[in-house]
Amino acid sequence: MRTDPDRIRESQRRRGEDEKIVDSLIAADQAMRTARQHFDELRNQQKLIGKDIGPLQGQLKKADDAAKPALQAQLDGLMAKAQALAEETKAAELASGDAAAEAELLWLQIPNLVNLDSPVGGEADFTVIEHVGVPRDFAAEGFVPKDHLEIGEALSAIDVERGAKVSGSRFYYLTGPGAELEFALLNLAMDHARQHGLIPMITPALVLPTAMEGTGFLGQAAENVYRVESDDLYLVGTSEVPLAAFHSEEIIDVADLPKRYAGWSSCFRREAGSYGKDTRGIIRVHQFDKVEMFVFCDPANAEAEHANMLAWEKEFLDALELPYRVIDVATGDLGSSASRKFDIEAWIPTQDAYREVTSTSNTNEFQARRLRIRMRDGETTKPLATLNGTLCAMPRVIVAILENHQQADGSVMIPAALRPYMQGRTQLS
């Protein structure tokens, strides 16, 4: 901000967001520094006077009667000066605090700087990086594919009606084979994570406001966050939040980086503003479970770590034998914390479309600054970089498996990689 404000303006422009806020921020920062200096100066004076008062009182106590009036007068003078200064200092302290709060408020409103390689534009302006696998030709196989809900209900794997009865729309039960599928996916995902050196974690699903704010979810995404008002806690929409906040307020030696985790938690999303979208089945739901990868690293290595996570996501989907494409998400669709984001979209036959199943973001120092996570590099400390990536979001992966691996007789082939986690079974029927 101080050395290269145009870089922020450029980022705002690419995101399609307000540029003028940068000028407001610079002004607020300058005002904060001026107020701070004023306060510092007054406080210094105050301390210098205070330092004389103590000893003088001591002298006064020990002095003989002849000397007392002079000392008393001197003391009164100092006290009067100190009293006047105290008032001025208190006012300056308040002004300094207000100015800092104002600058902070603006600072929190500015999303992360976009990576200049991200395609510019809105939700539809992503670029496709690659296609992997080939969607099945059901016509050639001689049958019309059923959608995941029809298959899931026939297999007694998914129950959305009772989900709605008990909890409302966008809730569901995974029953029998559906639940087994989730447990198998969880174990497969965690084995993958462990093989790549990620530390398995089970995280809290309720977090304090600081964790939510620090990860950038109370900005434009705030309407999708559940809040437990009576305790001032938030339900996380992803374990990215508790994983990021895990090291908040900490200073990590650069030699101990990178730190890589795989967190398992339930995720809660209000899905406000998506009424009428994906209302059938379990593509878009209020509660689901997810294995999320999270990395803390030196900013110099952030892009390499990002590539790692994308590779691990692909590897997982490859193991599930799902066709997918990888996209480079456009600037307008990054969310406030990401500077670059790659989504993987799996082929969903009955929608004749690719749908998001994973998302990996490089958030650089954005979350680390807000959560005060630093690294010690020799003499200096500075913010580190954080990155996150989905390893396995249960409902959507289950949808992809049911639809892509369905057979004409209504059964579903279990991908070979998953069989060891399902007692060796080869199909659900």
Place this chain on the structure above:
RNA sequence: GGAGGCGUCGCCUAGUCCGGUCUAUGGCGCCGCACUGCUAAUGCGGUUUGGGUUCAUCCCCAUCGAGGGUUCAAAUCCCUCCGCCUCCGCCA
């Protein structure tokens, strides 16, 4: 939920009763230097974090769990909150 104890700059710790010489004591660890065949030991110096200022050094401000208050002045007094420990109760 009840009662009691506690929270000090990496770790341990002094200071809190009774406000000012606290510029927060000492030990351990760590870093640098000196001495030294090497290591060890010893000696000397340094070692919280954030901010302001500066080419840089210096210097200044804040920071003793957090936030308020009293005061010329708060680690120290008052209030609220948070966390940890012990015991009791309840509980998957």
